[in-house]
Amino acid sequence: MKRILALARKEVLHILRDPRSLAVAIAMPLGMLLLFGYAIDMELRSLPVGVMDLDHSQTSRAIVRDMTAGGFIVDAGRIHSRDEVERGFRRKKFLAVLVFPEGMDRDLANGNSPTIQLMIDGSDAATAQTVENYLSAVIARKNIEILREDLGDIKPPLEARVRFLFNPELRSPDFVVPGLTAVIMIMICALLTSVAVAREKETGTMEQIMTTPIKPSHVLIGKVIPYMVIAVLDATLVLLIGRVVFHVQMAGSWWILAAYSLLYLFISLALGLLVSTLAKTQQVAMTVALVATMLPTLLLSGFLFPISGMPLVLQWFAHIIPATYYLEVIRGIMLTGRHWYPFELGIMIVMALFLMSVSMRKFRSRLD
Amino acid sequence: MIAEVETKRALTIRNLHKSFGEVQALRGVDIQTKPGEIFGIIGPDGAGKTTLMRILCGLMVPDVGDVDLLGFDPVTQTHEVRERIGYMPQRFSLYPDLSVVENLRFFADLYLVSKEDVAQNEPRLMDFSRLQSFRKRKAGALSGGMKQKLALICTLIHTPELLILDEPTFGVDPVSRQEFWTILRDLANDGLSIIVTTAYMDEAQLCDRLALMHHGKLITQGTPDEVTRAFGKRLLEVRSPDILRVRRGLDALHLPGINVHRFGARLHVVYENDEQEEAIRLTCHGYGAELEEIAPSVEDTFVALLQDQGEEAV
Structure with missing residues (x-):
């Protein structure tokens, strides 16, 4: 115990003597949170749509008015020729164009069904889909309105009434901040611990420590304690900023979230230790820690893309990423208020024990 | 202690x-x-x-x-x-x-x-x-x-x-x-x-x-x-302002059983008998170098032992 404390105390001195590394440990997560928090805004708004109105009728003007009323779509201006359509798409002046054919109003009055053309820039598939859905809905609503004028107060035979549960306004931060917490925590933990151990290997001090009677596992524990504190601080800060700046909702208990988060931190630190037992230099440790945590967590944990939509092989990968399970828990607690996750908890405990025991076993007090 | x-x-x-x-x-x-x-x-x-x-x-x-x-x-x-x-x-x-x-x-x-x-x-x-x-x-x-x-x-x-x-x-x-x-x-x-x-x-x-x-x-x-003591050979120390030339001169003798190596700013010449000593002295005096017979150090021994081993290996 005295030996572990001696190591921990020494590590604290290292951290305090090198304010830059401390600044990185604190500033990096905050910077990432703010950057990602604002950049990964999954809400779409103010999408520019051009209008080519060859009819100049009441109906066409009414549709444009309906379309831009919600703020989701803005009118990108009138288009007068086919050439302008082509140019506008290329210059990203608009994402979509509505073409009202000449004589549309007249055809309607005569009982014919005129065709409104809708052209959408498909290069951003997700956005294109959303715009299509939105514009189709606008036109469908207009159809009912027109039918009502002719036939009196009719109702559509089937009507869907949509209500989004848990995140009623579909606010992006409620979704993004928990995910970012998962990414930032594992990244910082793995990075700090792996570099701390690799540094001692690189400078040869590990060899010196190893020839003292301290147990190898105690070396690791002593070194990890200060970084655990920093990681807890980081996690608290990230969630606090999520709450204060991004106004994330919290349906469940902060304390229960803290308990799950501590387990996740433990996994992250163990991962960092595992990296450090394999890496001989700080450079390698840093690279491996970043690549092994950041990309998989960002891309495969279900943070940005739903796991069910991934190819089978990537789904398997997703299931060995700790963040996949933590994300399930943190989103659940914050959005639904559910507190008990036996499956995720079990897997996370197994992961923690596995990573810890592997890194402890790999870290011997011998050089060969 | x-x-x-x-x-x-x-x-x-x-x-x-x-x-x-x-x-x-x-x-x-x-x-x-x-x-x-x-x-x-x-x-x-x-x-x-x-x-x-x-x-x-x-x-x-x-x-x-x-x-x-x-x-x-x-x-x-x-x-x-x-x-x-x-x-x-x-x-x-x-x-x-x-x-x-x-x-x-x-x-x-x-x-x-x-x-x-x-x-x-x-x-x-x-x-x-x-x-x-x-x-x-x-x-x-x-x-x-x-x-x-x-x-x-x-x-x-x-x-x-x-x-x-x-x-x-x-x-x-x-x-x-x-x-x-x-x-x-x-x-x-x-x-x-x-x-x-x-x-x-x-x-x-x-x-x-x-x-x-x-x-x-x-x-x-x-x-x-x-x-x-295990050295078992004799040793001359050679001092000269231009020991590189002296060394070339000694190497040119091609005498078997003689080893020349640098020792800081001096040369140490290892040999076995009087005949060899005579030849070494003559050459060195020709270059105006000073000579002194000295007791071998650990380094001399080490170098000599290594050279013996090398010869055995050949």
Whole structure:
């Protein structure tokens, strides 16, 4: 115990003597949170749509008015020729164009069904889909309105009434901040611990420590304690900023979230230790820690893309990423208020024990 | 430094072998050292000295052979061995961002040295290493010689019975090296057993006993006198303002049994009989060089032994 404390105390001195590394440990997560928090805004708004109105009728003007009323779509201006359509798409002046054919109003009055053309820039598939859905809905609503004028107060035979549960306004931060917490925590933990151990290997001090009677596992524990504190601080800060700046909702208990988060931190630190037992230099440790945590967590944990939509092989990968399970828990607690996750908890405990025991076993007090 | 040692041996090494893949670092090493003696392992880089030191403190496991260190086996009784030794690796292995006293106390804690013992040992160690006035200085800001002294006292804080020093004076200025050896001598006089490696031949003379190591083998061992007595040949030292020319002249003689090698700013010429001496003297006088017959040093012996081995191999 005295030996572990001696190591921990020494590590604290290292951290305090090198304010830059401390600044990185604190500033990096905050910077990432703010950057990602604002950049990964999954809400779409103010999408520019051009209008080519060859009819100049009441109906066409009414549709444009309906379309831009919600703020989701803005009118990108009138288009007068086919050439302008082509140019506008290329210059990203608009994402979509509505073409009202000449004589549309007249055809309607005569009982014919005129065709409104809708052209959408498909290069951003997700956005294109959303715009299509939105514009189709606008036109469908207009159809009912027109039918009502002719036939009196009719109702559509089937009507869907949509209500989004848990995140009623579909606010992006409620979704993004928990995910970012998962990414930032594992990244910082793995990075700090792996570099701390690799540094001692690189400078040869590990060899010196190893020839003292301290147990190898105690070396690791002593070194990890200060970084655990920093990681807890980081996690608290990230969630606090999520709450204060991004106004994330919290349906469940902060304390229960803290308990799950501590387990996740433990996994992250163990991962960092595992990296450090394999890496001989700080450079390698840093690279491996970043690549092994950041990309998989960002891309495969279900943070940005739903796991069910991934190819089978990537789904398997997703299931060995700790963040996949933590994300399930943190989103659940914050959005639904559910507190008990036996499956995720079990897997996370197994992961923690596995990573810890592997890194402890790999870290011997011998050089060969 | 130590009260009593029951065993007469500090360290016994028998038939030690160690390979790294194709490379044979140790090829059968046998050593016996006594308590309270400075045993030097002298050899060039790549001789296997560091591997041997690492095996002694349990950092590596030998392929063949066994080690008895103060009655313990470093492979199976690593913990017991490590409680009783102080090990100073080849590279400076302390924390440059910690101060002198912080480094020292860190190691005191790792060895579980009690507060009272630290209070007693610290001033004494600071005193004889003359680091007292640098207590608060960061280790990274110390000179090379002071760094080595700090590393030394960090290995002494728990009053070990045996000290393992791997090239402790490597890259240190001559004055500090001398001071370092004076400290080692004092420690040995207090009863501490010391195993020290070095590539500096002049340090060999300062050991109680020594072994010459080359390519993973000990080519001879004994006291410095015993080692140089094994030389068995005669030696002339040649001094000249232009020794390169003298050397070319001697090489041009092509006499069998004569070996010429540089020794600092001088030449050492090893030969066997009067006939050869005559030829050497004639040549050297021709270049206006001065000659003196001298007693061989450890380095002369080492070079001569290596050349003998080379001839045997051919």
